[in-house]
Amino acid sequence: MNPLEIDNVSFSYSAAPFIKNLSLSFGNGEFACIMGPNASGKSTLLKISAGMIKPLSGKVMLWDMDIHHYKGKDRAKLISYLPQMLDLGMQLKAVDIVKMGFYPYDIPPELDSDKALEMVGLSDKKDAYINHLSGGEVRRVFIAMILIQGAGIVLLDEPLANLDIKYQIEIIRLLKEIVKNRGITVLMAIHDLNLAFQFDRAILIKEGEIVGDDKPENVLNEDNLQRVFDIDVKVLSYNSGKMSIRYG
Amino acid sequence: MKLRIILIILVSSVLCLSSLYIGPKMINPLNMSGLDRDILFSIRLPRMLTAMLIGIALGASGAILQGILRNPLADPYILGISGGASLMAVTGIVFGIGYSGFLSVPLLAFTGAIITGVIVGLISYKRGSFWHGRLLLAGIGIGFLFSALVMLILGISTHEGLKRAMLWMFGELSMSDWDNIPYGLFFIVIGLSIALTRVKALNALMLGDELAWNLGFNPSRERLILFISVCLMVAASVSLGGTIGFVGLLMPHIVRMTAGSDNTFLVPLSSLAGGALLCLADLIGRTLFSPLELPAGIITALLGAPYFLYLLRKKDIIGG
Amino acid sequence: MKRFCLVLVFCIILSGAAHAKPPERIISLAPNLTEILFALGLGDKIVGVTAFCDYPLEAKKKRNIGGMSNPSFETVLTHMPDIVILTEDGNQKAFEERLRKKGIRTYVFKARRMSELPQEISNMGKVLGVEQSAASLSRSISNSMENIQGRKISSHSNKTLFIIWPEPLLVAGPETAIDDSMLLLGFRNIASDAKTRYPQYSMEEVIRKNPDIIFIGKGHEDMKAISHKLLSRLHMVNAVKNGRVYFISDNLYRLGPRVIDGIKELSGYIK
Numbered sequence: 078m079n080p081l082e083i084d085n086v087s088f089s090y091s092a093a094p095f096i097k098n099l100s101l102s103f104g105n106g107e108f109a110c111i112m113g114p115n116a117s118g119k120s121t122l123l124k125i126s127a128g129m130i131k132p133l134s135g136k137v138m139l140w141d142m143d144i145h146h147y148k149g150k151d152r153a154k155l156i157s158y159l160p161q162m163l164d165l166g167m168q169l170k171a172v173d174i175v176k177m178g179f180y181p182y183d184i185p186p187e188l189d190s191d192k193a194l195e196m197v198g199l200s201d202k203k204d205a206y207i208n209h210l211s212g213g214e215v216r217r218v219f220i221a222m223i224l225i226q227g228a229g230i231v232l233l234d235e236p237l238a239n240l241d242i243k244y245q246i247e248i249i250r251l252l253k254e255i256v257k258n259r260g261i262t263v264l265m266a267i268h269d270l271n272l273a274f275q276f277d278r279a280i281l282i283k284e285g286e287i288v289g290d291d292k293p294e295n296v297l298n299e300d301n302l303q304r305v306f307d308i309d310v311k312v313l314s315y316n317s318g319k320m321s322i323r324y325g
Numbered sequence: 326m327k328l329r330i331i332l333i334i335l336v337s338s339v340l341c342l343s344s345l346y347i348g349p350k351m352i353n354p355l356n357m358s359g360l361d362r363d364i365l366f367s368i369r370l371p372r373m374l375t376a377m378l379i380g381i382a383l384g385a386s387g388a389i390l391q392g393i394l395r396n397p398l399a400d401p402y403i404l405g406i407s408g409g410a411s412l413m414a415v416t417g418i419v420f421g422i423g424y425s426g427f428l429s430v431p432l433l434a435f436t437g438a439i440i441t442g443v444i445v446g447l448i449s450y451k452r453g454s455f456w457h458g459r460l461l462l463a464g465i466g467i468g469f470l471f472s473a474l475v476m477l478i479l480g481i482s483t484h485e486g487l488k489r490a491m492l493w494m495f496g497e498l499s500m501s502d503w504d505n506i507p508y509g510l511f512f513i514v515i516g517l518s519i520a521l522t523r524v525k526a527l528n529a530l531m532l533g534d535e536l537a538w539n540l541g542f543n544p545s546r547e548r549l550i551l552f553i554s555v556c557l558m559v560a561a562s563v564s565l566g567g568t569i570g571f572v573g574l575l576m577p578h579i580v581r582m583t584a585g586s587d588n589t590f591l592v593p594l595s596s597l598a599g600g601a602l603l604c605l606a607d608l609i610g611r612t613l614f615s616p617l618e619l620p621a622g623i624i625t626a627l628l629g630a631p632y633f634l635y636l637l638r639k640k641d642i643i644g645g
Numbered sequence: 646m647k648r649f650c651l652v653l654v655f656c657i658i659l660s661g662a663a664h665a666k667p668p669e670r671i672i673s674l675a676p677n678l679t680e681i682l683f684a685l686g687l688g689d690k691i692v693g694v695t696a697f698c699d700y701p702l703e704a705k706k707k708r709n710i711g712g713m714s715n716p717s718f719e720t721v722l723t724h725m726p727d728i729v730i731l732t733e734d735g736n737q738k739a740f741e742e743r744l745r746k747k748g749i750r751t752y753v754f755k756a757r758r759m760s761e762l763p764q765e766i767s768n769m770g771k772v773l774g775v776e777q778s779a780a781s782l783s784r785s786i787s788n789s790m791e792n793i794q795g796r797k798i799s800s801h802s803n804k805t806l807f808i809i810w811p812e813p814l815l816v817a818g819p820e821t822a823i824d825d826s827m828l829l830l831g832f833r834n835i836a837s838d839a840k841t842r843y844p845q846y847s848m849e850e851v852i853r854k855n856p857d858i859i860f861i862g863k864g865h866e867d868m869k870a871i872s873h874k875l876l877s878r879l880h881m882v883n884a885v886k887n888g889r890v891y892f893i894s895d896n897l898y899r900l901g902p903r904v905i906d907g908i909k910e911l912s913g914y915i916k
Contacts (some may be wrong), residue, residue, distance in 0.1 A: 148541075149541035160533070169532075170585060348849060614840060
């Protein structure tokens with residue numbers, strides 16, 4: 078039994094289908110990324126997977142039960158979702174936000190807010206107001222919240238957008254470590270193709286359909302990238318086994 | 326932090342209590358004459374309780390609305406509820422239906438407020454979602470419409486009750502007596518209790534709908550519940566003493582600066598502080614030019630408006 | 646040159662004559678002025694009154710030109726008045742200036758206190774060409790004020806409150822016809838310490854000052870019904886305890902001919 082099964086879902090915002098009969102399944106301890114051009118359906122797919130949008134047909138099964146049959150709090154203990162836009166109008170302290178991770182629980186789980194902030198390297202920013210933090214720090218605050226929330230499946234919509242490369246790498250390293258230590262599954266939408274090689278699994282999506290879903294080195298070949306992004310690229314492999322993509 | 330919370334509670338209680346004994350004439354609680362006792366129980370006590378109830382309702386609903394509308398400048402009257410209350414009350418006063426026993430002016434105002442709340446709610450509720458932007462705009466639209474109607478009625482009327490209607494719109498506590506307190510208490514306690522059980526949802530809503538969803542809340546539903554609690558409290562407060570400006574806008578910010586934005590503390594503390602501010606404003610209003618009385622709403626606005634402008638200047642609050 | 650002087654003199658005489666000619670079309674911009682006009686027998690000449698002019702009953706049939714503070718300038722013009730009567734106490738000075746600039750004659754009634762009323766009625770009578778009836782009205786007002794002097798309430802229980810409206814508590818303050826009449830008859834107005842003429846008065850102060858007599862003036866509503874709640878809250882006050890709460894007319898609300906009746910009415914409550 079897989080924790081998350083996306084079974085033949087379709088969705089559209091208008092007459093034209095946006096997600097077409099798409100199926101995916103995720104096991105425990107996966108570190109996966111999803112890529113595709115703008116409006117390819119990445120965000121929508123993540124929202125459907127989180128149960129936030131109801132698909133027009135098909136089902137999202139969370140631990141063998143339709144995600145829409147869960148009570149909000151029960152669902153929140155199993156799956157969490159971090160949106161791309163973190164628009165914060167109100168003055169809140171970092172620690173206030175991190176502690177909201179406890180909300181689905183009546184009896185708080187073992188991880189405390191200080192520990193979570195320490196894990197994301199923000200111990201010293203505990204009492205800082207969120208609107209005084211940098212973009213990378215804000216992301217890390219929310220990742221700390223999700224750590225506390227403690228769900229086995231974590232969906233992140235472009236958490237690296239608009240971040241300095243240093244923070245991008247830092248966040249990926251952090252999540253990778255958590256996947257390793259706690260055996261959770263992470264699925265995140267990313268933009269930078271080169272970062273895909275950091276993941277165990279890469280999903281390529283175009284116009285609501287899956288083009289490739291495998292290890293990144295298998296998915297990110299020149300053919301697929303030409304098909305999905307309409308660009309000419311060179312995929313370079315190094316002796317160390319590392320790979321990179323050269324644009325243009 | 327704990328110290329600050331205790332400080333707010335302490336200052337508020339002192340303000341409320343002192344408004345009982347300070348006034349045009351001081352009352353010495355240790356040595357009360359019969360007259361003092363009469364005045365204390367039949368005038369000052371119901372008046373202080375009314376001021377506290379109104380302040381509590383406004384302070385709490387201000388904090389809640391600023392959260393659900395995700396707008397630090399939201400005020401309980403932005404939903405147009407007070408407009409509906411004023412319209413009904415002024416209509417009642419001017420056409421003389423407000424005195425025929427059962428249909429008292431407070432009751433009319435309450436009915437108007439609730440009807441308006443339902444209208445605003447219905448306009449905002451569309452295809453299963455209860456969107457905060459629509460809520461705000463619907464409230465503003467209804468508010469404008471109703472205040473225009475109020476002005477229309479006041480403009481064409483020559484009734485002596487006019488002055489009452491005007492005072493009422495500025496907030497009026499001089500008529501507070503024991504009669505209205507039980508039902509005001511009833512609705513405000515219900516509204517506040519609903520809100521206090523939803524403080525976590527309110528915190529989550531401040532992060533946006535998607536994050537609220539992530540934490541297991543249904544944003545539309547939570548917003549609707551909180552909206553209902555605000556409607557009850559604002560309706561009861563408006564019917565107790567008319568519209569009193571700036572308490573709902575001001576107190577949540579003062580409390581936020583001293584005790585943080587966590588609604589678990591913010592909602593109860595800003596309601597308490599709101600009650601205290603109104604007691605203070607009423608104390609000033611009835612003492613400053615005694616025996617002439619100034620409506621408390623004018624005093625709160627005089628204290629509040631400069632602060633409001635200061636907030637506008639200070640970018641931090643808006644999140645910049 | 647001689648001829649020119651003659652024309653000039655003629656013109657002056659003519660204009661003087663025109664000025665002397667009593668106005669035929671009068672607009673009144675205040676309810677007390679309307680009452681005075683009717684009392685002076687000028688009712689037929691009134692072509693416009695304010696929305697507040699409801700006494701005598703015929704006044705209600707006259708054309709309505711708007712409120713006291715915001716009359717319609719246009720409506721005033723369309724009725725082509727020979728003169729517009731205004732009061733310092735309630736009409737706007739700017740409105741009067743605007744009328745004069747348009748070439749419309751105006752008369753500004755200056756009395757604010759009862760003692761000024763007889764003289765001001767005579768003055769206005771002269772302008773309106775009803776000198777005699779004005780003189781007799783002013784005389785009867787003076788008389789009613791003077792004749793009362795002998796009859797005064799005893800100073801033991803003369804603390805009085807005159808309520809205009811119970812919710813909120815609006816009372817007659819200093820410098821009003823009510824205050825003047827009460828003073829005349831020996832009633833001591835407990836609200837004469839207020840800073841405005843019709844103040845919203847502190848209930849607490851009423852209880853402290855403990856009036857012996859409470860008058861409640863007539864209003865649009867059934868005042869007994871509206872005042873019930875107020876009086877029950879003032880149960881400890883002497884006037885309420887001793888049953889000396891009197892519902893009376895609105896005669897004293899306006900500085901006009903009805904003050905005669907008003908004074909007489911008040912004097913009826915002297916025990």
